[in-house]
Amino acid sequence: MTLAELALRNLQRRPLRSVLSAFGIGLAVASAIALVALSRSVTGSVQASVDERGADLTIMQRGAADLFGGFLPAGLGQRIARVPGVTGVAPELVMFAPSEHNREIIVTGWPETSFFWQHTPLAAGRLPHSGERGVAVVGDVVAGALDKQVGDRIEFLGASFRIIGITRYVSAVNRGLVIVPLADLQDASYRANQVTMFHVSLTRDMAPAEVLATRQRIEKLGPLSASMTSEMLRNDRYIKILNAISLATSAIAVAIGILNVLNTLIFTIQERTREIGILGAIGWSRRLIATSIVIEGMILCIFGCVIGVVLGFLASYLFGAIPVIGDYLSFKPTLGLIVPTLIATMALCFAGSLYPAWRAIRFTPAEALQRA
Amino acid sequence: MTETVSIAAKNGTSRPQRTPLVELSNVSRIFDEGAIVALNDVDLAIGMGECLAILGPSGSGKSSMINMLSGFDVASRGTVAWKGEPVTTQKNWAELRASEIGIVFQEFNLLPTLTAVENVEMPMFGHGISIAERRRRAVEALGMVGLDGRLNHLPFRLSGGERQRVAIARSLVNRPKLLLADEPTGNLDRANAEHVADLLFGLCARDGTTLVLVTHEEDLARRCMRCVRLKDGRIASDTTTAANGESAPHDAR
Numbered sequence: 165m166t167l168a169e170l171a172l173r174n175l176q177r178r179p180l181r182s183v184l185s186a187f188g189i190g191l192a193v194a195s196a197i198a199l200v201a202l203s204r205s206v207t208g209s210v211q212a213s214v215d216e217r218g219a220d221l222t223i224m225q226r227g228a229a230d231l232f233g234g235f236l237p238a239g240l241g242q243r244i245a246r247v248p249g250v251t252g253v254a255p256e257l258v259m260f261a262p263s264e265h266n267r268e269i270i271v272t273g274w275p276e277t278s279f280f281w282q283h284t285p286l287a288a289g290r291l292p293h294s295g296e297r298g299v300a301v302v303g304d305v306v307a308g309a310l311d312k313q314v315g316d317r318i319e320f321l322g323a324s325f326r327i328i329g330i331t332r333y334v335s336a337v338n339r340g341l342v343i344v345p346l347a348d349l350q351d352a353s354y355r356a357n358q359v360t361m362f363h364v365s366l367t368r369d370m371a372p373a374e375v376l377a378t379r380q381r382i383e384k385l386g387p388l389s390a391s392m393t394s395e396m397l398r399n400d401r402y403i404k405i406l407n408a409i410s411l412a413t414s415a416i417a418v419a420i421g422i423l424n425v426l427n428t429l430i431f432t433i434q435e436r437t438r439e440i441g442i443l444g445a446i447g448w449s450r451r452l453i454a455t456s457i458v459i460e461g462m463i464l465c466i467f468g469c470v471i472g473v474v475l476g477f478l479a480s481y482l483f484g485a486i487p488v489i490g491d492y493l494s495f496k497p498t499l500g501l502i503v504p505t506l507i508a509t510m511a512l513c514f515a516g517s518l519y520p521a522w523r524a525i526r527f528t529p530a531e532a533l534q535r536a
Numbered sequence: 537m538t539e540t541v542s543i544a545a546k547n548g549t550s551r552p553q554r555t556p557l558v559e560l561s562n563v564s565r566i567f568d569e570g571a572i573v574a575l576n577d578v579d580l581a582i583g584m585g586e587c588l589a590i591l592g593p594s595g596s597g598k599s600s601m602i603n604m605l606s607g608f609d610v611a612s613r614g615t616v617a618w619k620g621e622p623v624t625t626q627k628n629w630a631e632l633r634a635s636e637i638g639i640v641f642q643e644f645n646l647l648p649t650l651t652a653v654e655n656v657e658m659p660m661f662g663h664g665i666s667i668a669e670r671r672r673r674a675v676e677a678l679g680m681v682g683l684d685g686r687l688n689h690l691p692f693r694l695s696g697g698e699r700q701r702v703a704i705a706r707s708l709v710n711r712p713k714l715l716l717a718d719e720p721t722g723n724l725d726r727a728n729a730e731h732v733a734d735l736l737f738g739l740c741a742r743d744g745t746t747l748v749l750v751t752h753e754e755d756l757a758r759r760c761m762r763c764v765r766l767k768d769g770r771i772a773s774d775t776t777t778a779a780n781g782e783s784a785p786h787d788a789r
Contacts (some may be wrong), residue, residue, distance in 0.1 A: 166667065173649045301754050442645045445608060446706065447634025449627065452662040528626065529644065530609035533645075 167370075171460040173433065182464065184314070189509065191469020192421030196414035196505045197476030201497040203410040206403060213518040214393045218360040219254065219363035221379060226387040229401040232259055236388075238275075241362055243385050244457035245403055249378040252365040256348050257358065265341075269306055271342045273349030276493035279365055281302055288313035289329030296349055300325035300481045304332050305339035315529040316343065321352040366392070379491070404422060418509055425464050429457060429520035438526050441532025454521035461517030462510070465515040469506050539742040543761030555620045556581035557714055557746050558605055564616035565600045565769075574600035576769035584713065587740065587747045589757035592766035598750045602718050604636055607747060628720070634659060638745075640736070642719035646691040646706075652678060652698075653687040656706045677705035681735055697728030704735055714746045721756065733759070744761065761785055 175182040210231065214222060222246060225234035238255055245253045257273040258432050276282050276294055284291060284301070300318055302310075307330050312318055317329050325344055333339050350356050366378060381391040433440065443453055476497050559582070565575040575597045582588055582605075592598050602607035604616055606628025613624045618636070623629055633639070638659075646655045656674035662723070665673075678687060681701040687711055691699055700720060717736060721729035733756055740747040751762060757763050764786075765773045774786040 165650075165670075167659055168648075177649055224571055243770070320632040437646075439647055442647065445606070445633065445641075445645070446628065446638050447628045447630060447632075447637075447710070448658075449634070449662060530603045530604075533608070 167456050167459050168463065171456060173461050174297060174436070174460060175463060178432070179310075180419075181428055181431070182467075185243040185424050185464050186467035186471055188424030189465055189513070190297045190419040190471025191511055191520070192414075192417040192419075193469050193472020193505060194475030195417035196205065196509075197497045197502055198479040198483065199410035199414050200505065201408040201476070201480060202404070202500055204498075204501065205405060205496065205521045209320050209337045209504075211333060212335035213333075214340075214363060216283070216335045216338055217254070217280045217363065218335055218364040218365055219280075219393060220375075222384070222391050222393060223362040223364060223382055223390050224360075224387050226383075228389075230403075232360055233401075235355075236361065238350075238357050238359050240385065241359075242513045244362055244364060244382055246377060247381045247385075248502055249367050249370060249374060250382075252362050253358040254280045254365075255346060256280075256361055257346055257355060258360045259353060261348075263318065264310055268308065268403060269320065269342050270337070270340060271344065271349060271360075273346035275346040278346075280363070285332050287330045287332035289327070291329055292345060292439040296328075297327055297345055297355045298323075299344070300328040301331060302327055302454055303337070303339040303341045304330055309340075321349075323348065325354040338451055348500040369509055410533065414505075418512060421459045421468065421509070422512045425468075426516045426520065428460050429517060430523065432460070433457065433520050433524045437527070437532050441527070442528045444525075444529035444532060450525040454518075454524050457498055457521040457524050458514065458517040461513055461520070465510055465513035469509055472509070473502060473506070541644045556564055556617070557584045557586075557619060558582050559617045560601075560604055560611075561615050563604055564615060565597075565604065566612040567607065573769050575604065575611075578604075578769070579769055580748060580764065580771065580774075582610060582714075582748060585744045586762055587737070587760040588749065588762040588764060589708075589760035589768060590748065590750045590764045590774075591752065591757050593752075596766040596767055597769040599718065600769070602716055602748070602750055605714075606633065606639055606716050609663070634663065635710055636713045638710070638712035638715045640700070640707045640717040640720045642701050642722040644696075644703045644723070645693070646699055646702055648691055651688045651690055652683060652694065652702045652705075655691070655702055659661050659706060659710050663746070674705070677709040678702065680708070680739065681705045692781055696724050697730070700707060700724060700728070700732050701735065702731065704739070708739060708743075708745070713744065714748065715740055716748050716750075718750045719752070721751070721753065725739065776786065 225236055228234040231312055241253045241255045244250060255278065260268050261271045263269045276292065287304050290303070291301060296443055302312060302318065307313070307327070307433055312319065312327055314327055314330060317324050317326070318327055320342070325348070331338065331341070331343075333341070346359070350358060366375065366380070370378070379500055382388060382390040440453060444450075554644065560578050561567055562579045563575055564573065566573050578597075578601070580601075580723050590598050590601055600609065604611055607616070607626070616622065618632055623632065628777060629679045637781060647658065649657070653671065653674045656677050657670045659700050675687060677683060683698060683705065684697060685692060691702070693704065695753045703722075715736070720736060736747065736749070737759055747760070749756065751757055762774070762776045764771055770774070774784045
């Protein structure tokens with residue numbers, strides 16, 4: 165018999181309480197994984213969508229509070245195109261818009277010259293002809309969600325568009341995208357000659373130093389920030405808030421889970437005061453008794469973590485089934501997210517087990533045997 | 537530790553007197569700020585290989601005496617020495633209980649979730665003994681008390697006598713120098729009590745283990761060569777029974 169087996173045997177004496185405590189930890193871990201994964205998925209999904217369209221840099225208004233918060237003159241694109249190293253400029257006006265069935269969709273406007281069109285994969289229909297207005301190309305997910313096919317009409321912002329194509333992008337954001345001619349979206353949203361951002365493609369195999377120099381040259385054109393796609397949400401207000409909320413909620417959930425373990429261990433120790441006295445009486449050192457209590461706590465924690473990871477994945481699938489999330493986000497808990505969460509939980513569990521362990525060894529054997 | 541040897545001849549026989557195995561010097565145990573004096577300025581030296589019975593009515597201090605001899609409790613005044621060295625910390629007492637002192641309780645005090653053999657393994661935890669070796673020694677100890685066939689029984693599936701035999705095996709598994717038995721037959725019927733007593737005396741005699749037996753049974757106490765009677769927390773008498781059956785005051789030198 166080992167200390168771990170002894171701890172397991174003790175936990176099995178009150179199976180319901182042990183299972184509920186492990187579930188407490190599990191729910192905490194699952195909440196942490198799901199919430200942090202959710203916030204990270206926003207960043208990852210947006211980056212994946214821009215990468216998939218072939219952009220290297222994204223030019224936004226400096227100080228814009230969020231991704232959709234930039235107001236840039238469309239004419240700026242020509243000046244950006246003249247910067248050495250820039251091979252293509254794709255202006256984009258993008259916004260959330262309420263559509264049919266009260267569904268929020270992401271609508272984006274591209275000019276016919278945008279290099280994005282070259283990277284647009286079609287599942288059905290076609291892309292707009294030169295100068296064609298009042299048409300839309302929709303992502304397969306949003307088409308499915310709104311039950312639309314080529315030839316149907318889609319309405320938003322008080323305007324009606326004929327669907328001429330359905331895309332088959334890979335990234336979640338792009339699959340939920342409704343693309344219309346830039347001029348149509350500017351008209352519909354009263355943002356004439358304005359775009360939200362520019363996406364830029366650069367010369368192939370450009371060295372990092374050259375990329376940096378190109379970014380600096382672009383930023384000298386005005387109050388702009390030129391970011392790699394991986395950096396573009398770094399200063400996004402909503403992402404910051406989401407990250408903060410996720411972290412705070414996760415911390416609260418984990419704290420509640422740890423308190424649960426603490427509570428269980430304290431009850432366990434109160435019930436087993438006599439047994440702890442017996443262990444002391446037969447020569448167990450205080451350190452050994454304390455270690456056995458901490459091992460009990462850690463076993464509860466390990467079970468909780470396993471439950472948490474499983475629940476975390478289940479939650480990610482459930483979140484994915486929620487239209488407002490699943491339509492736009494690729495929601496996947498990754499190893500890089502799970503491992504730090506589990507390490508933090510285990511560390512807190514260890515700390516949380518120390519107090520009950522101290523309570524267990526504070527009596528002499530005589531006191532422990534008399535108290536029982 | 538050095539061993540001192542002297543000659544005592546108080547009862548007409550010469551016998552070696554060594555440094556006591558355990559010794560209480562002016563030990564008092566006081567509770568509730570002096571309202572209860574469980575032990576009052578007690579001196580008691582117990583030599584290696586002795587068999588000593590502690591008798592006395594309820595409240596006379598028997599349990600407190602066992603608590604002092606085992607380090608279960610801390611003396612309010614006085615010192616407890618092991619082989620001449622004062623034992624002052626709980627850590628030292630835990631080390632002694634782990635290797636030198638075995639305990640048998642009236643209530644058996646087995647861990648209810650563990651089988652007989654697992655209970656006997658418990659005192660060997662934390663001493664770097666391998667799992668296999670722990671198991672081997674535990675099985676051997678249970679064999680000594682005649683419980684080979686009950687290794688994997690949980691305590692609630694054992695009779696009172698069997699439980700106490702498991703407790704004896706547990707107390708002896710580390711081959712202690714001192715075995716403290718607190719009313720070991722108090723919860724047993726006559727037949728089981730005799731069996732357990734025979735085991736205790738037999739195993740201690742075989743291994744030269746010092747036995748301190750707290751009991752209220754005169755018959756059991758008479759099997760010990762030395763008898764200490766307590767009254768109101770003090771030693772009322774301390775007698776040694778010679779081989780011819782005659783009792784004489786114990787030579788404390």
